[in-house]
Amino acid sequence: MKPFELREFSTAELKQKLHDxxxxxxxxxxxxxxxxxxxxxxxxxxxxxxxxxxIMREREDTVDGE
Structure with a gap:
């Protein structure tokens, strides 16, 4: 999958996709x-x-950085 497609997913969906x-x-x-x-x-x-x-790490950094 392309990164821009993955960024559209929610965090829960990303975790499920990672598990799969x-x-x-x-x-x-x-x-x-x-x-x-x-x-x-x-x-x-x-x-x-x-x-x-x-992408999950980027999201963690943006949440922690705010």
Whole structure:
């Protein structure tokens, strides 16, 4: 997902999306043992997790900074 799309979500929605992506990442790691998932899918999931965590951190900083 693009960062501007993620910024439209509420914090609760971001937390849920983060949880879902972490579960997806974990299942991909398990699948990697038996079958070969696309490396691009693993990379995309990791980057989406990082984007969500960055946006959540930005929101924390703006709340704390006020």
């Amino acid at each position: 992506l972490r579960e997806e990442s974990m299942s991909m790691r398990f699948k990697k043992q038996t079958e070969t998932p696309k490396p691009s899918d693993i990379r995309k999931t990791k980057k989406d997790i990082a984007r969500i965590k960055t």
